[in-house]
Amino acid sequence: MIDIRDVRFAWPGSARDVLDIDSFSVGSGERVFLQGPSGSGKTTLLSLLGAVISPDHGTIHVNGVDITTLRGAVRDKFRVDEMGFIFQMFNLIPYLSPIQNVLLPCQFSADRNKAASSKRSITDEAIRLLSHLGLEGDIVRQRASELSVGQQQRVAAARALIGSPGLIIADEPTSALDADARVIFLQLLFEECKRTGASLLFVSHDQSLAHQFDHTVNLSVINRAGRAQDSSVVQAGGSA
Amino acid sequence: MKILSLAIASLLNRKFSVLLTIIAIALSVALLIGVERIRNGAQQGFNNTISGTDLIIGARTGQIQLLMYSVFRLGNATNNISWQSYQEIIDDPVVQWSVPISLGDSHRGYAVLGTSTDYFTYFRYGRKQPLSLSDGKLSEDLFEAVVGSEVADKLGYSVGSEIIIAHGTGSTSFAEHKDKPFRVAGILARTGTPVDRTVHVSLEAIEAIHLGWQSGSLTSQSAVSAEEARKLQLHPEKITAFLVGVKSKLGIFKLQRKVNEYRAEPLLAILPGVALQEMWRLLGVAEKALFAISLCVVVTGLIGMLSVILASLNERRREMAILRSCGARPTHVFALLIGEAFVVTLAGIAAGLCVLYAALWFVRPTIEDRFGLFLSMAPPTLNELLLLLSILVAALIIAVLPAMMAYRNSLADGLTLRV
Numbered sequence: 001m002i003d004i005r006d007v008r009f010a011w012p013g014s015a016r017d018v019l020d021i022d023s024f025s026v027g028s029g030e031r032v033f034l035q036g037p038s039g040s041g042k043t044t045l046l047s048l049l050g051a052v053i054s055p056d057h058g059t060i061h062v063n064g065v066d067i068t069t070l071r072g073a074v075r076d077k078f079r080v081d082e083m084g085f086i087f088q089m090f091n092l093i094p095y096l097s098p099i100q101n102v103l104l105p106c107q108f109s110a111d112r113n114k115a116a117s118s119k120r121s122i123t124d125e126a127i128r129l130l131s132h133l134g135l136e137g138d139i140v141r142q143r144a145s146e147l148s149v150g151q152q153q154r155v156a157a158a159r160a161l162i163g164s165p166g167l168i169i170a171d172e173p174t175s176a177l178d179a180d181a182r183v184i185f186l187q188l189l190f191e192e193c194k195r196t197g198a199s200l201l202f203v204s205h206d207q208s209l210a211h212q213f214d215h216t217v218n219l220s221v222i223n224r225a226g227r228a229q230d231s232s233v234v235q236a237g238g239s240a
Numbered sequence: 241m242k243i244l245s246l247a248i249a250s251l252l253n254r255k256f257s258v259l260l261t262i263i264a265i266a267l268s269v270a271l272l273i274g275v276e277r278i279r280n281g282a283q284q285g286f287n288n289t290i291s292g293t294d295l296i297i298g299a300r301t302g303q304i305q306l307l308m309y310s311v312f313r314l315g316n317a318t319n320n321i322s323w324q325s326y327q328e329i330i331d332d333p334v335v336q337w338s339v340p341i342s343l344g345d346s347h348r349g350y351a352v353l354g355t356s357t358d359y360f361t362y363f364r365y366g367r368k369q370p371l372s373l374s375d376g377k378l379s380e381d382l383f384e385a386v387v388g389s390e391v392a393d394k395l396g397y398s399v400g401s402e403i404i405i406a407h408g409t410g411s412t413s414f415a416e417h418k419d420k421p422f423r424v425a426g427i428l429a430r431t432g433t434p435v436d437r438t439v440h441v442s443l444e445a446i447e448a449i450h451l452g453w454q455s456g457s458l459t460s461q462s463a464v465s466a467e468e469a470r471k472l473q474l475h476p477e478k479i480t481a482f483l484v485g486v487k488s489k490l491g492i493f494k495l496q497r498k499v500n501e502y503r504a505e506p507l508l509a510i511l512p513g514v515a516l517q518e519m520w521r522l523l524g525v526a527e528k529a530l531f532a533i534s535l536c537v538v539v540t541g542l543i544g545m546l547s548v549i550l551a552s553l554n555e556r557r558r559e560m561a562i563l564r565s566c567g568a569r570p571t572h573v574f575a576l577l578i579g580e581a582f583v584v585t586l587a588g589i590a591a592g593l594c595v596l597y598a599a600l601w602f603v604r605p606t607i608e609d610r611f612g613l614f615l616s617m618a619p620p621t622l623n624e625l626l627l628l629l630s631i632l633v634a635a636l637i638i639a640v641l642p643a644m645m646a647y648r649n650s651l652a653d654g655l656t657l658r659v
Contacts, residue, residue, distance in 0.1 A: 050565075052654035073569055080567025085655060087565070090558055095253035107242070108567030159566065 001167050001199035002026040002049065007058035008225075009044060019044050019055075020225035024217065028166075031193065031200045033210045036219030042203055045219065046171055049201070050083065051075045063166045080109040084160025084198070088172040091156035094145035098135060098155045101144050102126040102162055112163025122162075129158040133188045150181040157189050164196040171203045186212060243572060247579035250559070254552060258584060261545045265588025268534070268541035269631065270595040273624055275534040277600070279527050281615045286520060289433040290483075290512050292364030294492050297321070297329065297499050298481035300506035304522070307515040309343060310481040313351035313434050317343060320478035325504055330484070332498065334491030337362045340479040342446050345405050345417075350391050352405050352439045354446030354476075360386075362485060365433045375399050376426030382445050382470050384425035390436040392427045399424055403439070405449060417449040420466045432614055444474040484509075542635050545584055549577060549642045557649055565655040574647045581639030582632070589628050593620070 004024040010017045019041045026032045036042045047053045048060060051067045059066050063082050070078055084105070092101045106113040106122050116125045130140050133154040139147065144155065153173055160168050170189070174182040186209065193200045202213065210216045251258045290296075290311050298306045299319030308314045330338040339362055342354035353359075360371050360378055376399035379386055387397055397403070401424040407415035422441065430436060448469040464472070486492055492511065499509035560573050568576075600617055607613050620628065 047654055050655050073571075076564075076567065076569040085565045087655075091562065093559055093562055095249055100249075104563070104566035104568075107246075108569075108572070112567075 001028050001030070001063060002201065003059075003061040005059045005061075007048065007055045007060060009048060009053070009055045011044075017056075017225040019048070019223055021045075021058075021222050022224065024222055026167075026199050026201055026215075029194075029197050029199055030215065031190065031213045032202065033213035033216045034201060034203045034219055035205065035207060035210060035216060036203070036223075037205055040220045041223050041225065042171070042219060045223075046169060046203065049169060050085070051079055077109070080105055080165075081111045082165050083167045083169055084162075084165045086153070086156045086160045086168070086170040086173040089149065089152075089176045091159070092144040092147075092152050094143065096144055097142060098130055098140045098144055098147065098151075098158075099123060099126045101155055102130060102159045104159060105165075106163055109163065112165060114163075116163040126158065126162060129162055129192070130155065132192060133158050134184070149176050150178075150185065153177060153181075153185055154188065157185070157192070161192050161196060161198070164198065166198055168193060168198050168200045169203075170200065172205070173202075174204065174209070175206065182209075243575050244579045244583070246563075247576055247583055250556075250576070251580055251583060254548075257548050257552075261541075261548045261584055262588045262591055264544045265538075265541040265585060266591035266595055268538040269589050269592025269628070270599065272534040272538050272627065272631075273593070273596050273620070274599065275530050276624055276627065277596075277615050278613065279531065281613045282527070283520060285432055285613055286523075287513075287516055288366040289516070290363075290365060292362070292368045292485065293483045293512050294486045294489070295484040295496060295499070295509045296481060296512055296515070297484060297507060297509045300508045303508065303510045303515045304519050306481065306508055306510055307512065307519060310341060310483075311434065311512070313343065313353075313438060317480045319506075320480055321482070321507065322505060323475070323477050323479065325502065325507065326479055326482055328504070329495075329499060329502070329507075330482070332495055334486045334488070334495050335484055336487045337485045339363060339483045340443060340476070341481050341483070342443055342476065342478070343480045345407060345446070345449070347391070347403055347405050347439045348395060350388075350395075350437050350439055351434075352385075352441060352446075354441055354443045354479075356443060359440065363435075363483070365431050365435065369431075371431065371435065372429045373426045374429040376424065379425045379440075379442060379445075381423070381425075382442065382448055382474075383420060383422045383466060384441075385422045385445075386426040386428060386440040387424055388428050388436040388438045388440075389430040391439055392424075397424050397427070399427065405439070405441075420449045420469065432608070443476040443479065447474040447476050448472070538631055539634075541588070542585070542631070542638050545581065545588075545635065546638050546641065549580060549639065550645075553642055553646055553649070556646075557653055560646060560650045561653050561655055564650055564653075570647045570650050573650045574643045577643035577646050578636055578639050581635050581643075585632050585635035589631060 002025055004021055006023070007019060007021045008017050009019040034042070048055055049062065051070060054068050058068070060068050065078065067075065067078060093104070103122060103126050106116050113122060116122045119125070120128070127140060130136070135151060135154055139151070144152065147155065153176070156173070174185055177185060189200070190212070296306060296310050298310060299317060299321055301318050305315065309317050326340060329335070337358060339359045340356060341359070343351060345352040357378060363371055373386070374389065385403060391397065402421045403424060404421050405417045407417060422445070428435060451464040451469055484495065486495060496509040496511070499507050563573065597617065600615055604615050604617065607615055
């Protein structure tokens with residue numbers, strides 16, 4: 001599903017690469033735990049995968065398409081067609097209801113709209129997904145801003161999953177949740193990914209979650225730029 | 241949910257500031273279209289003051305001046321026309337009818353017009369409407385008057401009321417024709433023209449009240465009583481102006497040339513329509529200024545909207561990033577903001593029209609009564625619709641600024657906004 005080869009990236013105006021990855025891949029339907037402390041280039045990697053930025057060197061294939069060759073509107077279309085995103089917090093448009101939030105990708109992607117409406121109306125599909133994730137009743141029609149953080153994250157998960165995109169990218173989705181909510185959230189997310197056959201790239205610094213995944217990849221290990229940075233820090237510390 | 245409904249949802253989330261913006265735009269739209277209605281009403285009323293008259297003829301002066309005193313009862317004639325010249329001119333075979341008018345006296349600020357009964361037969365206003373009586377009948381006795389509706393209303397006159405005519409114009413004339421009071425014989429129906437503000441008497445009556453008057457005052461030895469005057473054979477010697485209707489339109493210019501080249505005394509013949517247009521052009525400056533001011537108010541309203549949208553941009557960067565992660569392109573973000581401006585302005589225009597029609601409904605009777613100004617309650621004219629459309633277009637153009645800013649922000653911010 002994801003195949004990264006020899007990717008290097010430096011922020012404009014910066015001489016040093018923040019990311020230098022020889023290879024990294026996520027197989028179809030695989031659940032991968034990407035661990036990395038802050039400063040290891042997580043955000044940069046996710047921006048590259050989301051095709052928000054382009055690498056200086058190398059190729060990034062998502063579902064067989066080299067996204068580094070995509071431009072402008074094609075990129076935007078590819079992103080929403082193939083990927084669902086869940087962020088750490090502030091995932092929802094506060095003045096829309098959970099249902100309306102979940103339906104957003106279907107507004108912008110014909111493919112996902114079509115996939116979501118294959119069995120039932122898209123609104124029913126949104127309600128079904130929300131109820132699978134434990135949100136039922138009046139709450140799905142209230143303003144999203146009235147939901148608890150845990151509920152908001154589950155709405156975000158439903159939104160990432162609707163229309164069955166091939167890849168779910170979750171960036172620290174559980175860090176704002178307490179331990180119980182974290183377990184429930186992960187369980188529901190896994191179930192739904194399994195149902196749709198989506199690959200899951202789960203980014204977190206919380207090592208305790210790693211055992212629930214098929215693979216664990218430590219970003220600071222695969223990112224050669226990060227290692228160089230770390231060693232320079234160590235050297236600086238040593239000489240002090 | 242398309243971009244427009246997303247825009248509406250987002251606006252509803254900011255009800256208060258959006259509502260204020262809509263109110264500002266609504267008031268400016270109501271003002272603009274209201275001014276437009278007043279302009280049209282004024283011009284219409286102006287053009288309606290006289291119709292069906294082919295030529296107005298008076299002593300030589302400016303065309304606007306002649307129009308002013310003969311039709312609008314404003315200002316004074318510089319000179320009179322001799323009865324003899326009048327007779328000679330109306331003897332021309334092209335003349336179908338003529339109405340002599342004699343001005344110069346007043347009654348409590350209202351002009352007194354001496355004329356013949358032909359005035360009530362031939363004078364037309366608006367869409368060639370004739371004058372009609374709402375009460376009483378035309379004068380039969382020498383000292384009877386027919387008053388316009390405003391004169392009757394404001395001064396509380398009814399048929400049979402007694403009125404005293406003052407010598408000269410102006411509401412505080414001290415020289416009054418007290419010895420010869422008039423009786424109100426009839427009251428004319430409303431016309432919305434200066435006729436409403438006129439007291440009509442016969443030419444003979446004008447002669448009668450001036451019997452024994454020399455250079456503006458009554459000399460006691462030559463005074464003639466009302467009863468004596470009634471027995472006299474009175475012949476007007478001079479009139480102020482006269483209105484002419486011709487048999488065929490082709491005759492108008494021939495007669496006009498004849499009058500303007502008249503040898504016995506310097507005369508001027510004007511075409512009322514042409515003179516009205518020229519006068520309106522003079523008044524048009526004020527009218528255009530009014531229009532320009534109301535346009536400025538609309539611009540102020542739109543700038544208010546711009547500032548509300550601009551102020552919201554920063555706090556909405558996260559919202560835009562979320563939309564981007566759900567597949568919205570930067571062009572969608574751009575369209576969202578343009579859509580918001582569209583919805584706000586459209587709501588403002590709709591609310592403005594409601595305000596306008598409500599206001600018109602309330603003030604129309606008063607305006608019509610007080611100023612003789614008829615304001616249209618009709619649905620927006622093509623011209624007004626074009627004005628409204630240009631407001632909408634202007635709003636969309638203005639909204640390009642915040643839309644561009646949001647577009648750039650969303651390109652820079654990507655999918656997540658770091659806090």
